[in-house]
Amino acid sequence: MSVIEISNLTFAYEGSYDAIFENVSLRLDTDWRLGLVGRNGRGKTTLLRLLQGALPCGGAVRSTVPCDYFPFPIPDPCKDAIGVVEDVQPDYEYWRLARELYRLALSDEILYRPFRSLSGGEQMRLLLALLFARENRFLLIDEPTNHLDTEARALVADYLKSKRGFLLVSHDRAFLDGCVDHILSINKSDISLQKGNFSSWFSNKEQIDAFELAENERLRADIRRLDEAAKRAARWSDRTESEKHARNSGLRPDRGYIGHKAAKMMQRAKSLEARRLDAVEQKAGLLHNVERVDDLKLHPLSYRAQALAELTDVAVQYGGAPVVADVRLAVTRGARIALTGRNGSGKSSLLKLIAGQDIPHTGTVRLGSGLTVSYVPQDASFLSGSLTGYADACSVDRTLFLSILRKLDFARVQFEKDMADYSAGQKKKVLLARSLCEQAHLYLWDEPLNYIDVFSRMQIEQLLLAYQPTLLFVEHDRAFCEKIATETVRL
Incomplete structure (x- = not known):
């Protein structure tokens, strides 16, 4: 078993005020089939590049195996596919490539056609075959499904399920369910790692979000109640304290008793305020990773004809x-x-x-x-x-x-x-x-x-x-x- 150790990873693009990652620490097993999810612009591709060592960063990324990024840049798509393969990976072994092509339902005859004449799905599967034709690598696979039709996605999902040792970026829920065994999620405020496929991760996230939302509402109600109670206790304490100095007709107030009563009321007010502050602190620890998903609107025009x-x-x-x-x-x-x-x-x-x-x-x-x-x-x-x-x-x-x-x-x-x-x-x-x-x-x-x-x-x-x-x-x-x-x- 090999591991990738990420320690205090910090990264921001030049000229940007906001860090994409700040003090991130993770430990990844290179035998896992990892799915990487997160909203657009959260830094999924950036994380892959950082793992590859293609971007300078703070902290450390240590890996006992090299990381390969996919998709590869294609220097000359006008060449036959075999020429593209040789450009991208000069040390490839033909028999390994032919084996992976077969597993992806492609004939090796495809290698002798112009690369640019291949469909987007054929190009993607050819390059995936080339990626997996090398051994002892941890593979960083960035959104391979966008050029695959439905049947090809199912085929590639089955193919990836038979492999180990990759980090896959995809937003296709069924595709992720078909091929990953861990989910790495870039959230609003942190990065989390969970065993399972996308559906189990999302179900768990929904439960956590529902609990935090309910807890948030409960704490909001508690804060309002404690705030009002603290204000009432403070008013009672002030009113009681003022009675010490009241001049009643012929009666002398027991200032010691009244002072003790006022002090107790003030202590109660302070206790209520402390509980309110504790509730505020608890509330501040919630909802950091609850994704805000607002309803969208659409105003289609009605048409008179069928x-x-x-x-x-x-x-x-x-x-x-x-x-x-x-x-x-x-x-x-x-x-x-x-x-x-x-x-x-x-x-x-x-x-x-x-x-x-x-x-x-x-x-x-x-x-x-x-x-x-x-x-x-x-x-x-x-x-x-x-x-x-x-x-x-x-x-x-x-x-x-x-x-x-x-x-x-x-x-x-x-x-x-x-x-x-x-x-x-x-x-x-x-x-x-x-x-x-x-x-x-x-x-x-x-x-x-x-x-x-x-x-x-x-x-x-x-x-x-x-x-x-x-x-x-x-x-x-x-x-x-x-x-x-x-x-x-x-x-």
Whole structure:
């Protein structure tokens, strides 16, 4: 057994006032299958880079085995896949790579195709095979699922379940449940480690949060009660003390008795104040890691006709063989349709076609008269510039747009940054927030959950179930699709 010792780890990016990690100490077994979770912008990728030794930091990270980071940078994607393999890992052994490819349902023939011609899922599985073809490494795997379709995710989860010794970042609940045995969670105020899969970790977190919220309410009530009692005791003590000096007609007050009574009342007031301060201190120790998940709102437009969009015998073709053909699809009012299929089966092309983009196709596409569409593309990497500038360019209300981002766990300090510096999850949230600002008859969302944290995924699920917009979407998160889709269309 080997271990990774993290002692007093402290790290902040240059020019930032806030430390991402401060005095973090952990001990990780390199035989574990660790899942790493946390909200967007909490530092998951940064932690992987720190473990790899790619960033300078305070404290110490000691490992008895080297750490490899995934995904690898690809120097020249124009090469055949075998050339990419040789660039990335010159000392690879072919038989080991071929073995891992087989376990990931890929033929070694894939090595002699241009790397860039492979689908995103094929590229991801090839690089995973290369990662596991080396031995005596602790593997740092950063969000491998974002280019995998539903079937490929299940396959990769089974593959990872047969391995040991990795730290995996993913927001896909079913995927994590299928392959990890420990959860490392970057919380609001600390980092916690727990044995089990995602579901057991989340159930435990819900119980802890529920207890802390109930305890917080009880202490708030106690503080109010003790505060009032202390004030009453203090008033009684003052009133009793004043009786010592009262001049009653012919009667002389027993000042010793009255002074003793006033002192007892004052002591009671001090005791109540001490109990109040103790309750305040207890309350201060609660809720540090309770995630705030505010309700989101959506205002879909109603449409008079039953059918909003119809595709009849549609084929999409980019010069060669059709990407997808013979598609018949009707999007009816109130439906939430999940488009499914393997990578490259044409799902994104159909969304773009309905969104009004110039996609080469044959067949008939009918959109309802006066139909308003809100489209969220799969790729968010194009975002740059200021949030307010983006809101103005998209003609959405600035205040509403920023308010939705706050509810999606954007700190106010993020509002001042260039969007180009956002994490992939934060960029996707920008696109979703813009769509939520738009009143539309039909919402078209292409992999809306890519890189988005678990808590925000649940937030979006609650929103869609509450407002029930007409939605056509592509998403490979199985838990999300099972909750949201009213019907599924497989290409």
